[in-house]
Amino acid sequence: MTYEPVIGLEIHAQLTTQSKMFCGCSTKFEQAPNSSICPVCLGLPGVLPVVNKKAVEYGMLTALALNCRIVPHNIFARKNYFYPDLPKGYQVSQYEQPLAQKGFVQLEINGRSQRIGINRVHLEEDAGKLLHQNSKDNKVSWVDFNRTGIPLMEIVSEPDIFSAEAAKAFMVKLRDIMAYIGVCDCNMEEGSLRCDANVSIRRVGEKELGVKAEVKNMNSFRFLQRALEYEIERQVAELEAGGRIIQETRLWDEAKGITVSMRSKEEAHDYRYFPEPDLVPVMVEEGWVERLSKTLPELPDEKRTRFISQYQLPAYDAGVLTSSRELADYFENCAKLFAEYKMLSNWIMGELLRELKQQGVDIKRCPVNPENLANMLKLIQQGVISGKIAKQVFEEMYRTGATAQDIVKAKGLEQITDTQQILSIIDQVIQQNPDSVAAYKAGKTRIIGFLIGQVMQLSRGKANPQVLNKLLADRLKDQK
Template sequence: MSGVPGHDGWELVVGLEVHCELKTATKLFCGCPNSFGDEPNTNVCPVCLGLPGSLPVLNQRAVELAMAIGTALHCDIRPSTFHRKNYFYPDMPKDYQISQYDEPINADGWLELPDGARVGIVRAHLEEDTGKTTHAGASGRIHGADYSLVDYNRSGVPLVEIVSAPDLRSPAQARSYAAELRAILVATGASDGKMEEGSMRVDANVSVRRAGSSELGTRCEIKNLNSLRSLAHAVEHEAQRQVEVLESGGVVRQETRHWDEDRGATVTLRSKEEAEDYRYFLEPDLVPVVPDDGWRSAVAEALPPMPAARRRKLGALFGDEPVEPGGARSDQVATVVDLGLDELVEAAVAEGVPAALALARTANEAATDADAARRLPLVSYVALLRMEATGELTATQVKTVLADLLRDGGGDPAELARERGFEALSSEAVAAMVADAIAAHPDEWGRYRSGEDKLTGFFTGAVMKASRGQADGKAVAAELARRRAEP
């Protein structure tokens, strides 16, 4: 998996910087609502507008969510301070950003990928978000815009920036890290993990080196990665670009590059020579945050189980059959954990439903409306899956009844099945319907008997049609096989 796709002999080195907006009620330094999508400039006050004379006061909940993230990422939670990062930009009301610089609240942790690899976490620190700029003009983008408009509703929203070590070695691994981190952020309750709304934003530091080398190559930082898909694409394209530069005798320049989704390429934003001089200094309007052991352990105790632990727990339901990393079942487990549907699977298995069935129905069907599924009474869900396990209802019928349950927010599955007219067909009824189908299609039956297996579907379809979908496909297939085997 590692390496630069399409270029043997090269190794890819990636570190990710992830900005995560915290799900607090208010902003980091003022009491304005932290709320996405409101009318512009309605959630503002002197502090988040940077009006003269205003002062920041730190949000306790934001600190605790940052500590929760640090705990989940196995970091040291340390005494920390805030600095000012000075640069002019219209979306930054004070023209400096308050950010944790040399004393971050969390440092030196790690994250375990689903494949078991550990990725180092350098730091996870608190900082404030900027306002949002809209570019007016034909392009709607910054370049070529006639002017811009600024909305400060997002200004001062709390962020945690999580910086990984350069431990990632492939586009897929980078994607897997970002997905796992997102799952952790959602599990801690710190974030909704919505990349499309910008509440999780990813920048990638990418470099390449000759396979076997232990020195790091010159890195480029890639911005504007708006989805996991674009992250993997951008890393792959950037690595290939760098290898091509190096193979043609050139040098990679340290710079910031922008991922252009439409062109499928990265383009230069600015070179290192143009890098800002941020003139960091300790923010004199704030005092240090010094968590004691009691505070640290209170945060740790309130932390729910993390995705890796939950995946292991679901995997254990399969007993001796291991869940192969990268396989279909592993994907199902990941889906269930991502959507927080673990309890449905665990409850069903505890009541005797086979683990494979419980996992498949939860990952494939319940997952289509995860919000409703999480609210579903476990007893309804378990009862329904038991009806499938015992053959009372067919898979198709179970899916229909599950949709009803999700729609109604619960109910008695047996009752819903009766209302739908779903009654398990007896094996005699199935045999009779199969016999009818054979009688109606003698030519096809002859071809089937002489070995044309693909006609299984033809006969199953006919029986399904006759039973209006109530026949169990597996039972029909079994009856067809039995009849063919008759002399």
């Protein structure tokens, strides 16, 4: 029997504001415990929360990028539950009338384009952080409320995702979009981007959804895919064995590579949402949306399409170069100075990205600026240095930040194109390798490669390969 998985994702993105959602406490990461809290985020009696305008606009920008409809009159609500990381006894969130609804993301999965619906985008506040000590006799936990009240944006997808791979692709896409707009750091490992998944399976062809399990604790893109692959297999095995799926929350255990039931829920959650009386509605008129739309940057898909048409790049290159806004900017800054785009793309995707990755450096702090890279490429184009020497020059540029011209001059790396100079090296090599020359004349023409290598070595890699090839072939013919 064949089953198909149906997956919906709930994403929590921490917004990159300076201050919290409803108070002025700083959102800086890794501050001393309980040093960024105040009466508002602690929920002390008599305080009045006030909405952070930037958080609302970040939410709206994201919603627009996800093709959502902004809800003109949206309100905050209290989600009531008791947990020690929640000082007020409720989380301020949005329930009915959220910030935005009904959007979509277009995905490319295995070469096929698929649309994944966005059910809603809403704003809420984060909870605090609980610390536990791993000891059985320990009777206490510790609470740090610094994170309490940090603005979160929740994005809920429709159950439109039909494989673990597609779930990962969707998540990567959301990450790219949010990183482009600059509303979230999007670091899953550090928790600024989190994801829960609702997973169910059904027989292929069936319309009705199966019973779902909620999978949590997937804190990287790779874990997300692995956890979902495991969970789908688990559910199929359960049904095949004649069992049934129970609605529950399961945690991904990366070390064991399995999902584990949390088993702790005695009854279904009953959050008793009601409108937050302390916060007045957010009213969004058309003008506001229009003003914000104008500030939306070019998004990854648009940029990729433009790179293909404007720079005549293959789709693959365009995809790599637009994987971040900073890398795309780097390429475009180089492209203004050097118009052989495919060659430029090759160098960026090859040498540059490899070096950055090896050193763990972000493109923002790339030691080779676009001008230097473009100038080096010009030297290749003008025949001043060979492509091979250029790699050496590039490494030097990366290491020292010097210009290609200076490196070439200081190290005497200019390509030798002068016929006389190359001929004299060729003659030297011919004299030193009579056996190889004889073999060549006897018909073993492939030995010319060895001779070219010898000339290159003597010229310290600087002989122009085209000139060398031609001169050597002619010279060998002349040998009687």
